Amino acid sequence: MSNSLDREIKSGEEVIVKASAMTSQKPELQAIEQRVFVCHGGFGMLPHTLGTKVYGHYKIDGVEDFIRGYDIDVKETKKHQSKAGKK
Numbered sequence: 001m002s003n004s005l006d007r008e009i010k011s012g013e014e015v016i017v018k019a020s021a022m023t024s025q026k027p028e029l030q031a032i033e034q035r036v037f038v039c040h041g042g043f044g045m046l047p048h049t050l051g052t053k054v055y056g057h058y059k060i061d062g063v064e065d066f067i068r069g070y071d072i073d074v075k076e077t078k079k080h081q082s083k084a085g086k087k
Contacts, residue, residue, distance in 0.1 A: 002049045003069030005077065009045040014038050014059065016080050021071035032076060034060055037067055044069030 003009060017035040028034070036059040043051025044067075052068045 001070075002044050002046060002052045003054065004072040004074050005047075005069075007047050009039050009054065009069075011040055011045075012038060014077075014080060014084065015054075015067075016073045016076035017067050018071050018073045021067065032080065034058075035073070035076075036060065036080065037065075042066065 005015070009015065015037050016032060017037050019030045019035065022029055022035065037054075038056045038059050039045055039054050040056040042053040042055045043049045044054035052070060053066045054069055054072075055064075055066045057064045
């Protein structure tokens with residue numbers, strides 16, 4: 001499994017990065033709003049590949065970066081997508 005969601009992630013989909021995966025452990029950067037990541041591409045967006053990188057940007061500031069598919073917080077992502085009306 002190359003991402004925690006165990007499904008294909010669509011380009012433009014918003015996921016929540018695990019707090020433990022954030023580079024900075026400052027409390028203000030642990031808020032959900034700071035961890036919303038908009039996915040664009042990478043092998044980590046597919047459920048059963050060897051690659052784990054997911055490229056995209058942080059919604060809060062537009063900083064482009066990559067995360068690892070296993071650093072997606074499943075519970076918080078589902079909650080966030082539910083609020084946004086996505087499944």
